[in-house]
Amino acid sequence: MSLTLLLEKYDVSTEEGLQKAITEIEKEEAEVDEALSDVLSRACSLEGRLRTASQAYTKLGEVKADAQVAADMVDKTAVLARDVSAKVRQLDLARCRVAECQRRVHDLIDLQLCSAGVEAAIKAHDYETGAAHVSRFLSMDPRSLHAARARGAPSAPDPRRAMAKAADTLREHLVTRFQEASKKEDDAAIERLFKLFPQIGRAEEGVNLLAKYLARQVEANIRRASVVSNTGPAVYAEALTRVLEIGGAAVERVRKLATGTPGLLNAAIVIIQPVVCAGASRVSAALRSARADVLSPAGSKRNALAAEPVLLELALCLNRIRLYFDFLTRKVEADASTLDEANQKAASEQIEKTIAKCELTRTAQDLLGQYLALERFFLEESVNKALKLAAPSAGAVTSSLVDDVFFIARKVIRRSISTGSVDGACAVLNEAGALLERACAALRRCVRAAPPDALPLPAPPARGPADAAPALALNSRLNRDVEAQRSLFLAHMNEAEAGGEWAERLAAEAVAEAAPLCRSRRELDKLQSCAAGLGSAAAAFVAAHELSLAALAAALKHKVVAWAEYLADPGRDGDEAEDDCDAGALPQALETLSEAARQALSASSAERLLSALVSDVAARAEARVLLHHYTRMGGFLVERRARRLAAWCGGGAAAARERCARLAALGALLALDSAAHAADVPHKLGPQLVRDVLARRIDFKIEDIKRLKL
CATH class of the missing domain: 1.10.357 (Tetracycline Repressor; domain 2)
Structure with missing residues (x-):
């Protein structure tokens, strides 16, 4: 550290600062002495290295001389190699020319021998040997023969002409012998002669x-x-x-x-x-x-x-x-x-x-x-016969319309695919799709209107003599013809549902089986487009099934209305409690309907029908509630019926659970002891609807209802 820095760092005007500066100086002095001692200790080794370097420098001149001698030798070797390579190239060129000359000489000798050999083979009827000579002639390079003749005697006869003439003569003999063998139907001779034509350059002939x-x-x-x-x-x-x-x-x-x-x-x-x-x-x-x-x-x-x-x-x-x-x-x-x-x-x-x-x-x-x-004729006749057999008739309880039609369609489509013609398969697919839609139209006519009481839904309990007569009339015994119509309607309804699945499956099978026949993307697209016609038939069957569900629901509408009125009925006497069997009448009736529907229909159709009917009953009952007036006991009766219905929907018609829960909330409001407790009832109803429901209680005051904070 320099003196200026020490003076800036320490205050030398005081004894303490002066002492610190002296200590710092002594420390630096000790470090300098140590560095000098280290340098002096390495002085001997440095002197030895300098001596070694000076000795090596004296030998560099000898190395330079040796390197110059080696470079001169390499230059001389390179010049010699260039001279030798040029001579080798000349020798190789000469060897190639000699080889070419020998080949041309051999070709000329072979040409003369081939010409004579062909003539001799023809005379001896040895056509295999003659064909071998011609094959040797054809394998020769025409340019080399022409060059060899040009260097020789141009005026001498051209041996190629003689060879070509001999080859033509051999071809004529082969053709003649082949025709003779053909007349005799000598297959062995024909095969032997046929194999000679490629050798003489006449393979196509x-x-x-x-x-x-x-x-x-x-x-x-x-x-x-x-x-x-x-x-x-x-x-x-x-x-x-x-x-x-x-x-x-x-x-x-x-x-x-x-x-x-x-x-x-x-x-x-x-x-x-x-x-x-x-x-x-x-x-x-x-x-x-x-x-x-x-x-x-x-x-x-x-x-x-x-x-x-x-x-x-x-x-x-x-x-x-x-x-x-x-x-x-x-x-x-x-x-x-x-x-x-x-x-x-x-x-x-x-x-x-x-x-x-x-x-x-x-x-x-x-x-x-x-x-x-x-x-087309077979399809039309078969489908017409199926339609006649499926027409409603006395005593008929089942129908095989869809099974027959789809069996016929599958048979016809598979038969068209077996022809191997994509156009034929497409035409039959179009015809099958049109006839399936025709069968579906006939099915729609059968399910457009359901017979009365197509499924058993018991009527609500009678409330008195005035209500008993309609209930008894509604539950009158069906005669045999009506029962047959009911069974036939349910069978057609199931067939409409199965028809949609069958049509989609048939389209997929047709495309999968006919796809190997398609040789291009265009043919495959055409096939898929024609198979889409079966998809249209599937949509038609689905629509027929929806129509049958609507018709079945319409046939049960009068009972749905009666049950909705039953749910909203305040009772004959507001002070008379309802029996447990009366409160559970609707779940029991729905259970009867559920068992009959699951036996007669598919599981999905039965579920949809039950959900639709229960939702309709709940919606109508909700509307009827707003038209009646209730005592506390009457509201309690409605609450019990709605709660029983909601409990049954949890397992019997899950899709209608929300609608029934809404009706149960209305019943709970009607069964309250006081209008002030309305806020304690769990529900998802609007405030205005809650007030309207509470207003149906004759013992609740309008002023109390209006003061509620909902």
Whole structure:
């Protein structure tokens, strides 16, 4: 620390400050002495390092000289390597030229040998050897042969012309022998000769010859296979299956023989397919002629029972045609699988065009038209029969309308999917949806109005002679016809509820089963759009079920009104207490109704009906309360009835619990000893409604009610 800082830090004018400054100075002096001692102790080691560095510096000159010598040697080596590399490149170029020259010489020698070998093989009928020579000639590079001849004697005869002439001669002999073997139907010779065409560069011609031979065989076999000798079920579908199997076997045979020449199967199919189409057309014409009594609108045997086996036969025919087209597509794609992507795409497009333009596609369209017309007739006839069987009649207690209609719809939809045609499935889905809506309309007519007392709801207890007569008339015994109508109405009501579930399930099943038939997103969208028609039918069934619930509630309305009046009734005598059985009459009646509803209806329908009826009773009773005047005992009676009803709703009709709790709160207000206790009653009623209810008590003063703070 400097002297200036010490003077600023300590006050040296006093003895104490002077002493602290001296102490600080002595401390710094001791630290300086210690640092000097440390430096002096390391002086020896520093001198040794300086000597070592000076000795090493003297040797740097020798190292520099050695490094210069090494650099000179590397430069000389690099120059030598460049010279050697140039000579190696020259030698490699010379070697390549020599190899090319040798190859051209060998090609010329082989060309002469091949030309002579082909002629000798033709004379000896050794076509395999001749084809091997031609294959060797075709594998030669034409440019090298031309260059070799140009460097030699240009005026000499061109051996390539002789070889080409020999190859043409061999091709003519092969074609002649192939035609002779075709006439003799010598399959072994045909296969042996066919394998030689790719070797002589005539693979496409060989495929055409083989396809023509197979087409003649297919035509003869189809004529025999398309003959129908009996009149059993689906005999024409079996005949069509045999025809398509014969065509498929011929295509498969070409594919196996032409394995080494991919991309040529399309050409063979173009030749074979017209023969298959002609055979299928003959079978289709025979089917329409034999089934004319059913297919024709004026046919003598045209009925739903006779139409079903014909529909199965038509669906089977369409399915076989679709499977045959899928088979052709798969085989062509497999044949072109070794080609590049562009050629694969071209092969797929070509087979699609071949299928679209062939006569078999038009035959399938004709069969599909016949199938759809007959399927529409079958649907209409079957649904009409189901509607007739479901019509109300004396003694009928059940109905199978929905079960029959949905069984028919499912059968028809699945049969249309089995055809393999997306258009056919969509058309049938549309027809099925329309007929389901028609069946639903018939069902709506049956459930539009419920018969009287469709479900047992006992009448409230009679209050006197004036009330006893209507109650007895309302509970008169139903005759047998009314009981049958009641049972039939409940059956239709259940069917309407089940119909909505069935329609949704049927739509989902149709989409799931027909989705594999769709080859594009557009077809799938069309299928889903047609299946949405079944969704519309489901909505129609749901609406019919809602209508039936409303009709059933309307049939019980007169008893609902009577029970509402019973709940709000102040009693015959305000001083007479009501028995426990009378207070529990409504829960007992609702329990009877609940048991009957749960036996006759589904659980959800019974719950909705009970909740609606109880809510209606409570709402009407609340309105009737505001029209009566009550004594304390009369209010107590209303409170007991409402409390019993609320207790029953806790387990029997939970959806109406809030409405019944509101009615119980009204009863509690009517049963108060004093209007001042109204604030102690738990409720969710408005202040004005509370005052109106309290005003119905004849023993409460209006002034006391108005003074209440609610």
